[in-house]
Amino acid sequence: xxxxFALSKPLVDYGRAVKEWSATECRPYxxxxxxRHAPPANWPEILDxxxxxxxxxxxxxxxxxxxFDEGYWVTKLVFTESIGYGDIWVSPTLGSGIGHLxxxxxxxxxxxxxxxxxxxxxxxxxxxxxxxPQFGTDTSMVATTAxxxxxxxxxxxSKIFCSSxxxxxxxxxxxTTDKSLGAKGINAFVxxxxxxxxxxxxxxxHKLGIRSWGTSALAxxxxxxxxxxxxxxxxxxxxxxxxxxxxxxxGALAYNRPNMAALATGLAQASLDVAGEILxxxxxxxxxxxxxxxxxxxxxxxxxxxRGRRLNYKAQYLVDAGKPDRxxxxxxxxxxxxxxxxxxxxxxxxxxxxxxxxxLLLEKWYRDVxxxxxxxxxxxxxxxxxxxTLMGRVAG
Amino acid sequence: MLDLEPTEEHLAVAELAxxxxxxxxxxxAREAEAEQAVPEGVWRTLFETGLTVPVPEEFGxxxxxxxxxxxxxxxxxxxxxxxxxxxxxxxxxxxxxxARHGTEEQTALLRxxxxxxxxxxxxxxxxxxGRAPAEFTTSISRTADGSWRVQGRKVAVAxxxxxxxxxxxxxxxxxxKLRAVxxxxxxxxxxxxxxxxxxxxxxxxxxxxxxxxxxxADNLVGVAEDDAVALANTVGRxxxxxxxxxxxxxxxxxxxxxxxxxxRIAFGRPxxxxxxxxxxxxxxxxxxxxxxxxxxxAATLLDGGEYGDRTETVTRVVNYAGEVAAEATRTxxxxxxxxxxxxxxxxxxxxxxxxxxxxxxxxPLCSSFEPAL
Ligand SMILES: Cc1cc2nc3c(=O)[nH]c(=O)nc-3n(C[C@H](O)[C@H](O)[C@H](O)COP(=O)(O)OP(=O)(O)OC[C@H]3O[C@@H](n4cnc5c(N)ncnc54)[C@H](O)[C@@H]3O)c2cc1C
Numbered sequence: 157x158x159x160x161f162a163l164s165k166p167l168v169d170y171g172r173a174v175k176e177w178s179a180t181e182c183r184p185y186x187x188x189x190x191x192r193h194a195p196p197a198n199w200p201e202i203l204d205x206x207x208x209x210x211x212x213x214x215x216x217x218x219x220x221x222x223x224f225d226e227g228y229w230v231t232k233l234v235f236t237e238s239i240g241y242g243d244i245w246v247s248p249t250l251g252s253g254i255g256h257l258x259x260x261x262x263x264x265x266x267x268x269x270x271x272x273x274x275x276x277x278x279x280x281x282x283x284x285x286x287x288x289p290q291f292g293t294d295t296s297m298v299a300t301t302a303x304x305x306x307x308x309x310x311x312x313x314s315k316i317f318c319s320s321x322x323x324x325x326x327x328x329x330x331x332t333t334d335k336s337l338g339a340k341g342i343n344a345f346v347x348x349x350x351x352x353x354x355x356x357x358x359x360x361x362h363k364l365g366i367r368s369w370g371t372s373a374l375a376x377x378x379x380x381x382x383x384x385x386x387x388x389x390x391x392x393x394x395x396x397x398x399x400x401x402x403x404x405x406x407g408a409l410a411y412n413r414p415n416m417a418a419l420a421t422g423l424a425q426a427s428l429d430v431a432g433e434i435l436x437x438x439x440x441x442x443x444x445x446x447x448x449x450x451x452x453x454x455x456x457x458x459x460x461x462x463r464g465r466r467l468n469y470k471a472q473y474l475v476d477a478g479k480p481d482r483x484x485x486x487x488x489x490x491x492x493x494x495x496x497x498x499x500x501x502x503x504x505x506x507x508x509x510x511x512x513x514x515x516l517l518l519e520k521w522y523r524d525v526x527x528x529x530x531x532x533x534x535x536x537x538x539x540x541x542x543x544x545t546l547m548g549r550v551a552g
Numbered sequence: 553m554l555d556l557e558p559t560e561e562h563l564a565v566a567e568l569a570x571x572x573x574x575x576x577x578x579x580x581a582r583e584a585e586a587e588q589a590v591p592e593g594v595w596r597t598l599f600e601t602g603l604t605v606p607v608p609e610e611f612g613x614x615x616x617x618x619x620x621x622x623x624x625x626x627x628x629x630x631x632x633x634x635x636x637x638x639x640x641x642x643x644x645x646x647x648x649x650x651a652r653h654g655t656e657e658q659t660a661l662l663r664x665x666x667x668x669x670x671x672x673x674x675x676x677x678x679x680x681x682g683r684a685p686a687e688f689t690t691s692i693s694r695t696a697d698g699s700w701r702v703q704g705r706k707v708a709v710a711x712x713x714x715x716x717x718x719x720x721x722x723x724x725x726x727x728x729k730l731r732a733v734x735x736x737x738x739x740x741x742x743x744x745x746x747x748x749x750x751x752x753x754x755x756x757x758x759x760x761x762x763x764x765x766x767x768x769a770d771n772l773v774g775v776a777e778d779d780a781v782a783l784a785n786t787v788g789r790x791x792x793x794x795x796x797x798x799x800x801x802x803x804x805x806x807x808x809x810x811x812x813x814x815x816r817i818a819f820g821r822p823x824x825x826x827x828x829x830x831x832x833x834x835x836x837x838x839x840x841x842x843x844x845x846x847x848x849x850a851a852t853l854l855d856g857g858e859y860g861d862r863t864e865t866v867t868r869v870v871n872y873a874g875e876v877a878a879e880a881t882r883t884x885x886x887x888x889x890x891x892x893x894x895x896x897x898x899x900x901x902x903x904x905x906x907x908x909x910x911x912x913x914x915x916p917l918c919s920s921f922e923p924a925l
Contacts, residue, residue: 294819364893365893443687445917446682495923501878501910504751504911505916506914510760512907513750514749522751530889536826536829536886552826
């Protein structure tokens with residue numbers, strides 16, 4: 157059988173429906189979400205207007221994202237770009253957490269049943285608390301400690317930049333049980349919201365972009381959780397983890413990386429389409445030479461977005477096929493966000509000074525998109541992953 | 553003969569401007585943005601330095617520096633904050649234009665501009681669409697009775713609503729000559745639509761201004777026989793200031809990020825030890841230096857004895873500096889990682905500022921979109 161780059165018609169139709177809906181119904185609230193540093197207050201009603209099921213957290217009866225032949229991860233990729241096309245505020249209201257991905261990657265069958273399956277079917281948000289003030293990329297530097305005390309693990313330390321940390325069902329916290337073991341001593345612990353000693357010290361940072369997303373600072377102050385909340389372990393502590401906490405964390409992120417590329421692509425495509433339409437109306441204002449340059453720019457930018465999409469589709473295609481390839485996921489995330497920044501900036505430039513106005517959303521999308529090349533593995537971190545598949549651990 | 557040694561004056565101005573940038577402008581940057589106005593004390597102090605309102609000494613000013621020196625001043629001030637710098641420079645550019653091209657009667661206005669810090673003036677210049685001054689579609693044509701009819705639309709006009717004077721730059725269709733005229737902002741033929749907030753640069757309230765207005769003959773800056781090339785070179789100088797502000801912004805961002813990179817530890821060493829961190833910063837620095845030299849050369853051409861229109865040179869360097877600064881500031885944010893995304897650090901402000909400035913005088917013919925990979 158020959159290669160086929162086309163998605164199945166049902167998935168194309170679904171993606172288009174989500175995209176059009178997100179642009180018409182969600183985008184009008186983009187400015188408000190940015191100003192309030194929160195999704196619009198009436199977000200459940202806005203989600204109610206969707207003509208297709210979205211897999212809502214708050215309203216499971218509104219229907220799950222349908223199954224398509226492509227599989228879960230490719231579907232999720234299409235979904236994520238289409239949702240992001242409207243605006244960046246929509247995605248977290250649909251429970252786009254990543255804590256449960258760690259459960260999936262490291263949990264025992266009992267843990268999967270307790271913390272993965274319910275979240276996947278309900279879409280409830282889950283937090284991923286790895287980053288601390290002193291480190292982000294170098295995850296071996298985890299300083300939060302987990303100490304065994306009889307039937308509990310007791311967590312102490314602070315985490316920053318935890319997406320949806322203040323609103324998640326539970327947060328997966330990375331802590332070290334034995335600092336002398338370095339990275340191998342890092343374990344992942346499920347800390348449900350409301351656990352005594354788990355404090356949200358700052359619900360949301362003041363940020364350049366994605367202001368409507370909660371980015372929380374968390375403190376764990378003698379926070380005691382049951383033994384079985386250590387991922388990969390049972391209550392009696394006898395089953396060794398399949399993977400260390402650190403590699404579990406990174407493995408979980410790998411699946412989600414293309415989704416971040418897809419969000420960036422959604423914003424860049426939205427910018428291109430919005431700018432393209434405005435520019436078409438201004439054609440008469442350009443000299444013929446400049447107008448052909450403008451047209452060529454728009455075409456080239458669309459092609460650049462397509463190249464990024466191909467890489468990310470391939471990465472998620474392999475996950476769905478049961479052959480995940482971390483290097484491909486890193487290529488997708490290494491490619492798209494930085495190029496999307498440039499696309500959005502170029503669109504603003506083509507529109508001239510008026511393109512920077514808050515009357516349009518391009519200035520906001522230029523702020524929003526910057527994070528995509530930083531979190532869930534920075535652009536440099538993706539290059540290291542790819543470099544190591546070429547050159548092994550010697551690659552820096 | 554090649555001479556790339558800065559003069560004593562250049563060095564003195566650079567030091568003064570950078571000092572003001574760091575100590576006066578930079579601490580006020582957030583407030584100026586939030587309030588959409590330069591704090592009064594900051595404006596006064598800046599005004600009193602004479603760096604932003606170039607007026608000859610005979611009119612109570614501190615003299616008009618040459619273009620090279622003025623660009624050094626703008627870069628140094630923008631090292632502190634480009635938003636405040638350009639607010640002052642744009643207001644001051646009307647004085648520059650009058651001092652160089654005004655009739656004797658018109659230059660009398662300079663006393664007020666040089667003496668009163670509360671005065672605001674404006675030059676309505678930019679039109680978007682990549683237009684260079686000679687291509688402006690704002691027309692300034694002579695009517696049968698000798699008055700001037702001004703028709704057109706200008707964007708990003710700072711202080712338009714309160715500017716006194718408001719000077720409009722356009723082209724006389726009959727002769728193709730670049731012209732500048734005084735237009736009263738209160739004339740019913742002047743429609744001022746305030747821009748509101750933008751990506752950055754909110755310290756100077758800007759507006760889109762449409763003109764369809766007829767003004768008396770002596771509202772022309774200078775006289776009809778004046779050389780349009782000289783005017784084009786003054787306009788070139790006003791445009792070039794944006795490139796200098798970009799270089800100041802980029803330089804500050806790169807230095808800030810470089811400092812951070814020497815302090816932030818990952819994988820057992822300062823992140824500056826990784827070429828994934830140090831090379832993008834080094835490349836930004838190479839591009840900044842290239843842009844700075846290009847600005848300086850353009851400035852010497854604008855000042856130079858050799859006669860000629862330098863518009864293309866200015867367009868090229870403004871667009872290059874725009875790309876350089878937009879990429880340098882993105883690199884700065886990237887260097888700080890997640891911390892660069894938080895307003896506790898100023899790199900996010902510079903990221904917005906450089907991108908906003910890069911759209912101001914953008915010409916799609918000067919560069920092409922390049923994907924990152
Ligand atoms: C809005 C937002 C949401 C976030 N959400 C979460 C979340 O939900 N959970 C969570 O745990 N974290 C989250 N983060 C944190 C994010 O993942 C980190 O900011 C990111 O991993 C980078 O870490 P850092 O900020 O500490 O930068 P650092 O690790 O200090 O890196 C600084 C710079 O150095 C580069 N660098 C580091 N090491 C190398 C190397 N060896 N070679 C080349 N370059 C290198 C990096 O690429 C970066 O450019 C979030 C951050 C933000 C801003």
